[in-house]
Amino acid sequence: MSPSLPSESNQIAAFEQSLDELEQLVARMEQGDMGLDDSLKSFERGIALFRSCQGALEQAELRVQQLLDPARPDSAEPFSPDVP
Template structure:
C-alpha cells in the first residue's frame, strides 16, 4: 500500500487558508448574531489566525531575502517598511 504524501504544513503554505478563515470569521462576527460566549471564542480563534498569518509573512520575507542574497544568508533580516535599501 502506497503512502500518501505528507502535506506541507509550514505557516507559509497555509497562509491563504488562514487568511480566508480569518475573513470568514470577521464576517460572521460583524453580523452581530453571535452570543457573547461565541463572540469571545471567535475572537480567540481570530487572534490565533492573525498570529499564524503574521508568522507566515515573516517567514516568506526571510525566504525572499535569502533568495535575493544567497552569498550572505546571515545578513538576512525581516523587511522594514522604512528601509530605503534595495
C-alpha cells in the first residue's frame, strides 16, 4: 500500500461529509422558515462547503488525468462512458 492512502481516505471522507452537510443545509434553507440572520449564516457556510467540494473535485480530476497519462496529464481525454 502507498503511504498516501490514509490521507486520500481522509480527503474522500471530508469531501463526502462536506457534500452531505451542504445537501442538508440546502434542504433546510429551501423550507423557508429561517430568519434573515440564520439564512445569511447558512448561505456563508454553504459557499464555504461548495468551494471545499469544488476544490476536492478539481484535485480528483487532476489525479485522474495524471493516472491516465503521467507524462502528459494535460493531454488526457475526459472519460465518457459508453451510453447508448
